[in-house]
Each structure stands twice: as C-alpha cells, then as structure tokens.
Amino acid sequence: MSMYFHLRAVPPSALRNSATWFQRLFEDDWDTVRERIGRHREEVLDKLYGDVEILYCGIPPNHAPDGPRTRVILGGRPAFHTDPAQPPFLLLTASQVTGVAEFLKGADFDDLWREARMQLLRPYDALDAEAEVRGLFAATHRDLTAFYAQTAEYGDAVVKWLLV
Structure with a gap:
C-alpha cells in the first residue's frame, strides 16, 4: 500500500x-487544478x-x-471528509502559512537533525545509513522550505490530505 x-x-x-x-482538489490532475484555481503548487511526502x-x-x-513548528507537516484545522473512514x-x-514559511527559513537543518537524529535513524538500525538518511531529510527540508516560501509569497493557504 x-x-x-x-x-x-x-x-x-x-x-x-x-x-x-477538498476531495476534488486532490482527485484532479495538476492541469485541472491549475485551470480551476489559477496556479498549482504541490508538495508530496x-x-x-x-x-x-x-x-x-x-x-x-x-x-x-503549538506554533509554526507544529504546522509544517500535520498541522492545520481539520475539515472532515464526507466518508468517516477517510x-x-x-x-x-x-x-x-506565512508563519510556517518564516519558521522554515530561519530553521537550521543541522540543529533540527541533531535534535531528532537518533529517533530518525532508529528504523534503519545502521549507522552507515546516516549520510543517506540525513541527505533525504535535508532534501525534504529544502523542498518544504521552498514550497512554503513561495506559497506565503503568493498569500495562499495550504490544504493537506493523506492519500492511500
């Protein structure tokens, strides 16, 4: 899955x-979304x-x-799906979004990594994987920082959803 x-x-x-x-927003392809709302920016984890x-x-x-740190990934006001199983x-x-963008721009990845390193490496159970795992998280941090910065620049909101 x-x-x-x-x-x-x-x-x-x-x-x-x-x-x-919201459901249509995530079901439509990028071109349809761009046509409907005038532009399209998305980040996928x-x-x-x-x-x-x-x-x-x-x-x-x-x-x-409860501030910008907590809103980067899973934060936001919930809007319940019509299907309660979703x-x-x-x-x-x-x-x-502006608060999150400011937090991310000011966040030092090395400090974030040091704080969470042991927890993030635990599933890999090998210290020789650290460089690769750290690189993946650093790339994700750069992508999220760019996404939120551009979104804040446009003055846009962000809608998030877990797709299975």
Whole structure:
C-alpha cells in the first residue's frame, strides 16, 4: 500500500469550505487544478511523512509549542471528509502559512537533525545509513522550505490530505 501526504497551495479566493471541494482538489490532475484555481503548487511526502514531522516537532510526544513548528507537516484545522473512514483534510490559512514559511527559513537543518537524529535513524538500525538518511531529510527540508516560501509569497493557504 502506498501512502502519500499531499500539500496543495490554494489562493484564499478559490478556497471553499467543503469536503467535496477538498476531495476534488486532490482527485484532479495538476492541469485541472491549475485551470480551476489559477496556479498549482504541490508538495508530496511519501509514507515516511510522520518521520519528517519528528524532524520539526521533536521526539514524540510533541515537545514543540503549538506554533509554526507544529504546522509544517500535520498541522492545520481539520475539515472532515464526507466518508468517516477517510482521514480529514487539514487547512492552514494564509497567515499560518506565512508563519510556517518564516519558521522554515530561519530553521537550521543541522540543529533540527541533531535534535531528532537518533529517533530518525532508529528504523534503519545502521549507522552507515546516516549520510543517506540525513541527505533525504535535508532534501525534504529544502523542498518544504521552498514550497512554503513561495506559497506565503503568493498569500495562499495550504490544504493537506493523506492519500492511500
């Protein structure tokens, strides 16, 4: 089973507070989304998205205050799916996106890595994997930083959803 956590930027004027609208946002292909909302930016994290959350929030239980750190991956106001078996959509307002973007721009990856290193390496059970694993998390951090920075620059909101 493949799981992906999708983050899509949406101009506030195009945003609808409707589970059906959110569902369509994630079902449509990129071109359709771009046509409907005027542009398209998306970030996709694979099934290890929870590990990326650890990078930003510390080792569980979540040690970060409820602020930009906690909103990078899994944060946002839940909007429940019409099918209760499906996970909720998560919505970050444009102002929350700006806070996340500022946090990420100011975050030092080396500091984040040092804080979460042992927890993030545990599943790999081999220290010789550290360079590769660290590189993957560093690349994800750069991608998320770029995604949130551009989204904040446009003044857009972010809708998130776990696709299975």
